[in-house]
Amino acid sequence: MFLIHEAKWLAPRVRQLIVEAPRVASHHQPGHFVIVRCHYDGERIPLTIADSDPKAGTITLVIQIVGATTERLCALEAGEHVLDIAGPLGKPTEIEKFGHVVLVGGGVGTAVIYPQAGALKSVGNKVTAVIGGRSKAYVILEDELKAVCDAVYPCTDDGSYGYGGFVTGKLEELVNDGSNPVDAVLTAGPVPMMKAVAKVTREKSILTIASLNPIMVDGTGMCGGCRVTVDGKQRFACVHGPEFDAHKVDFDELTDRLTAYRDQEEATWARLRKDPAHKCKFEAAERELKESTG
Amino acid sequence: MKPAERMKIPRQTMPEQEAEVRARNFSEVNLGMALEVARREADRCLRCKDAKCVPGCPVDVDIAGFIAAIADGDLPKAADIMYEANVLPGITGRVCPQETQCEEVCVRAKKGSAVAIGYLERFVADWARENREQIFTPPPPTGKAVAIVGSGPAGLTCAGELAKKGHEVTIFEALHKPGGVLVYGIPEFRLPKEIVKSEVDALRQMGVKIECNVIIGLTYTVTELLEKEGFDAVFIANGAGLPIFQGIPGEHLKGVYSANEYLTRVNLMGAFKGEGSDTPVIKSTQVVVVGGGNTAMDAVRTARRLGADPATLVYRRSRAEMPARIEEIKHAEEEGVVLDILVNPVEILGDGDGWVRGVVCQRMELGEPDDSGRRRPVPIPGSEFEIPCQIFVEAIGTRANPLLTQSTPELKLNKWGNIEVDEHGMTSIPGVFAGGDIVRGGATVILAMGDGKVAASGIHDYLSKGG
Numbered sequence: 001m002f003l004i005h006e007a008k009w010l011a012p013r014v015r016q017l018i019v020e021a022p023r024v025a026s027h028h029q030p031g032h033f034v035i036v037r038c039h040y041d042g043e044r045i046p047l048t049i050a051d052s053d054p055k056a057g058t059i060t061l062v063i064q065i066v067g068a069t070t071e072r073l074c075a076l077e078a079g080e081h082v083l084d085i086a087g088p089l090g091k092p093t094e095i096e097k098f099g100h101v102v103l104v105g106g107g108v109g110t111a112v113i114y115p116q117a118g119a120l121k122s123v124g125n126k127v128t129a130v131i132g133g134r135s136k137a138y139v140i141l142e143d144e145l146k147a148v149c150d151a152v153y154p155c156t157d158d159g160s161y162g163y164g165g166f167v168t169g170k171l172e173e174l175v176n177d178g179s180n181p182v183d184a185v186l187t188a189g190p191v192p193m194m195k196a197v198a199k200v201t202r203e204k205s206i207l208t209i210a211s212l213n214p215i216m217v218d219g220t221g222m223c224g225g226c227r228v229t230v231d232g233k234q235r236f237a238c239v240h241g242p243e244f245d246a247h248k249v250d251f252d253e254l255t256d257r258l259t260a261y262r263d264q265e266e267a268t269w270a271r272l273r274k275d276p277a278h279k280c281k282f283e284a285a286e287r288e289l290k291e292s293t294g
Numbered sequence: 295m296k297p298a299e300r301m302k303i304p305r306q307t308m309p310e311q312e313a314e315v316r317a318r319n320f321s322e323v324n325l326g327m328a329l330e331v332a333r334r335e336a337d338r339c340l341r342c343k344d345a346k347c348v349p350g351c352p353v354d355v356d357i358a359g360f361i362a363a364i365a366d367g368d369l370p371k372a373a374d375i376m377y378e379a380n381v382l383p384g385i386t387g388r389v390c391p392q393e394t395q396c397e398e399v400c401v402r403a404k405k406g407s408a409v410a411i412g413y414l415e416r417f418v419a420d421w422a423r424e425n426r427e428q429i430f431t432p433p434p435p436t437g438k439a440v441a442i443v444g445s446g447p448a449g450l451t452c453a454g455e456l457a458k459k460g461h462e463v464t465i466f467e468a469l470h471k472p473g474g475v476l477v478y479g480i481p482e483f484r485l486p487k488e489i490v491k492s493e494v495d496a497l498r499q500m501g502v503k504i505e506c507n508v509i510i511g512l513t514y515t516v517t518e519l520l521e522k523e524g525f526d527a528v529f530i531a532n533g534a535g536l537p538i539f540q541g542i543p544g545e546h547l548k549g550v551y552s553a554n555e556y557l558t559r560v561n562l563m564g565a566f567k568g569e570g571s572d573t574p575v576i577k578s579t580q581v582v583v584v585g586g587g588n589t590a591m592d593a594v595r596t597a598r599r600l601g602a603d604p605a606t607l608v609y610r611r612s613r614a615e616m617p618a619r620i621e622e623i624k625h626a627e628e629e630g631v632v633l634d635i636l637v638n639p640v641e642i643l644g645d646g647d648g649w650v651r652g653v654v655c656q657r658m659e660l661g662e663p664d665d666s667g668r669r670r671p672v673p674i675p676g677s678e679f680e681i682p683c684q685i686f687v688e689a690i691g692t693r694a695n696p697l698l699t700q701s702t703p704e705l706k707l708n709k710w711g712n713i714e715v716d717e718h719g720m721t722s723i724p725g726v727f728a729g730g731d732i733v734r735g736g737a738t739v740i741l742a743m744g745d746g747k748v749a750a751s752g753i754h755d756y757l758s759k760g761g
């Protein structure tokens with residue numbers, strides 16, 4: 001059991017948990033994720049480690065509600081426990097001195113790029129972050145990123161804040177800006193966004209690394225469920241990744257494989273929502289979001 | 295009783311659930327013997343002086359001894375003899391391939407049928423579990439601490455043997471539940487999870503600590519265990535590793551599983567409970583499984599229980615070459631599994647929306663023997679045919695998991711990535727031992743346990759010499 005130290009909403013349906021997991025915290029590197037389970041008949045789901053504090057023995061998770069397990073996690077409060085946290089898993093991001101690196105994060109993908117930003121900065125890169133959300137309320141970790149990046153460009157689909165449009169629009173501006181050439185791009189977020197990022201940078205032959213999010217079970221290489229096709233080869237995202245050369249990833253296949261359980265996941269989610277015990281807990285958590293954002 | 299009388303007793307049978315009933319449920323197939331039946335079977339043992347059966351057992355169970363105790367009706371004594379050599383008899387009594395281990399070399403096998411050593415072993419274990427508290431008087435502590443990586447049969451056995459010698463033992467397990475393949479692979483209907491749990495609990499009572507959710511190679515490296523975490527020796531038993539896919543077109547389709555994933559979803563994650571579990575498995579009426587080992591049998595019988603009709607197993611060699619336990623093949627057929635032998639899948643077909651709709655197979659014939667001495671299957675040209683299915687499961691083997699070995703580059707591996715060990719189970723790093731599937735490639739529960747036992751004695755000697 002892993003004690004939750006802090007729980008708060010970062011955006012609608014996006015919650016941050018700071019959890020005591022000292023062994024994970026002391027071994028965390030950017031790019032790592034954990035596998036989490038939150039009740040006895042629960043699923044195992046992968047979540048990126050958004051931050052860690054080895055001294056306090058804690059890790060930070062940023063979770064977007066998309067189904068039953070993420071909703072259960074987001075109903076948890078400080079003082080409660082997460083049943084299982086296994087990790088850190090995956091290959092860490094290869095932190096090198098590239099020159100000018102642009103990090104592109106969409107939605108909770110921003111939680112993936114945050115630790116990368118700090119590490120890339122510390123080895124002497126110039127680091128720019130482009131982060132997107134549907135509207136202002138959905139842009140997360142902006143202040144945290146500002147503290148470690150040379151520039152941060154928030155983008156909103158509805159134009160309510162920062163750059164009006166998709167992150168790829170802003171990215172295009174940056175790669176076309178001859179005065180400040182881009183040497184590498186790292187991206188994490190929804191699959192269509194990462195695919196679009198790869199398209200922008202492919203034309204310019206800019207090295208681009210995407211953090212993939214296939215369905216996982218064990219996270220240790222045992223099941224092969226997380227297989228993705230990269231450069232025509234079958235790779236297991238949990239052991240060979242989750243970061244791969246975005247120009248070589250078969251994003252369409254990934255998109256399709258992510259729909260494998262859609263109907264069944266929806267049925268599980270609907271059952272959870274009918275459970276009165278869960279409902280009241282979840283509503284209490286959501287009320288907090290309304291109070292904090294007014 | 296005279297040997298001639300013993301020879302007259304026929305081999306007793308194991309009562310089992312009716313095939314039509316069990317093909318629709320996940321309860322155990324074999325129901326266990328009654329005391330009288332077990333004693334009658336025990337009377338078949340000739341109590342050989344120079345018992346041939348024992349060298350057939352990788353953990354050296356005193357077979358004649360425990361069987362004689364059953365015949366005498368002294369079950370506590372039978373249990374004592376058993377646990378002395380084997381800390382997981384409820385498991386081995388159910389899943390050991392006895393026909394190629396102890397029972398193969400039993401003298402009675404030459405004339406008729408072997409003593410049912412496995413059934414009797416299961417009988418003793420079940421009796422002990424239900425009828426007595428495990429009494430374990432811990433020996434004086436040695437002050438030495440041993441870390442074990444992985445809680446499959448190799449790790450559990452090594453832990454038990456080291457605890458018996460007074461060492462402090464901690465098992466680190468990557469998953470959320472201990473047992474390895476025993477909990478995520480082998481299904482409930484063959485090995486109830488309650489049995490694994492009770493044998494694991496017995497080890498805990500012996501003082502073995504089990505810490506789940508720890509991945510050695512990532513949460514800690516082997517070097518850290520030795521240099522920072524205060525362990526004096528390490529036993530690596532992290533199992534077989536990554537599932538192999540055939541590499542045929544269509545493997546990205548939804549409905550293609552490795553047997554490991556299919557079985558993990560259903561067993562460990564409880565998808566067999568239907569609405570009770572959050573972990574889904576794709577629904578299907580027609581399932582094809584490729585492979586001929588225990589894993590393939592478990593996958594196809596699981597599919598049958600989840601309602602598949604037909605549930606088909608395809609295997610590229612002939613029936614005689616199937617590595618699965620004979621009992622599993624028999625049970626599978628009784629349950630209505632279709633065995634299609636000398637058949638090899640060559641392509642998985644999609645329905646245009648990303649889902650599996652069938653598999654194209656090729657008929658094979660047996661040619662010249664290959665390196666393994668088995669006759670090589672060769673395709674018959676023009677024999678392609680299609681089997682419709684919505685789930686296609688590959689159970690064709692595994693290759694070594696690189697997570698731990700990558701983080702420990704000093705560890706000497708063979709060309710397949712498996713860890714090399716000496717006759718005491720020690721690796722190229724002093725104080726670091728290994729055993730089970732990570733050394734052998736996919737093998738069996740009892741060979742893994744045998745390795746655990748050899749390593750425990752190797753570790754004990756190493757620690758006694760001040761290592």
Ligand SMILES: Cc1cc2nc3c(=O)[nH]c(=O)nc-3n(C[C@H](O)[C@H](O)[C@H](O)COP(=O)(O)OP(=O)(O)OC[C@H]3O[C@@H](n4cnc5c(N)ncnc54)[C@H](O)[C@@H]3O)c2cc1C
Pocket residue numbers: 033043044045046047048049062063064065066067068069070071108111112212213214215216217242258259261262265266269
């Ligand atoms: C390496 C990695 C890192 C991730 N990091 C984060 C993160 O930091 N924050 C975050 O909010 N999300 C993250 N995700 C995605 C997260 O794991 C899924 O949103 C979560 O599993 C959904 O579970 P659910 O039960 O709530 O939803 P479900 O109802 O199970 O599924 C909703 C959708 O999520 C996807 N999904 C389902 N199960 C899984 C699974 N086991 N693994 C991956 N995707 C799945 C499917 O596309 C599905 O359609 C990450 C995924 C990966 C692979």
Ligand SMILES: Cc1cc2nc3c(=O)[nH]c(=O)nc-3n(C[C@H](O)[C@H](O)[C@H](O)COP(=O)(O)OP(=O)(O)OC[C@H]3O[C@@H](n4cnc5c(N)ncnc54)[C@H](O)[C@@H]3O)c2cc1C
Pocket residue numbers: 220389390391443444445446447448449466467468469472473474475476479480508509510511531532533534535557588589590592619695697698729730731732736737738739740742
């Ligand atoms: C479906 C199936 C059916 C089978 N049926 C039979 C049968 O009937 N009879 C028989 O004799 N054999 C059978 N086998 C084979 C047998 O189960 C294996 O040979 C045996 O389990 C190997 O034992 P092990 O201890 O080496 O590894 P495993 O049982 O594989 O256990 C290894 C454990 O280590 C953990 N682990 C892995 N990496 C790490 C890490 N880095 N850190 C910490 N923990 C880690 C794993 O999660 C796992 O729990 C079957 C195998 C399968 C898959």
Ligand code: SF4
Pocket residue numbers: 350351352353354355357380386387390392395396397411412415740
């Ligand atoms: S452990 Fe296996 S090989 Fe040994 S006696 Fe028992 S059934 Fe036979």
Ligand code: SF4
Pocket residue numbers: 338339340341342345346347348357358399400401402409411
């Ligand atoms: S070889 Fe067969 S008959 Fe002889 S002791 Fe062993 S089990 Fe009994």
Ligand code: FES
Pocket residue numbers: 215216217218219220221222223224225226227236237238239
């Ligand atoms: S999640 Fe099972 S192999 Fe990657």
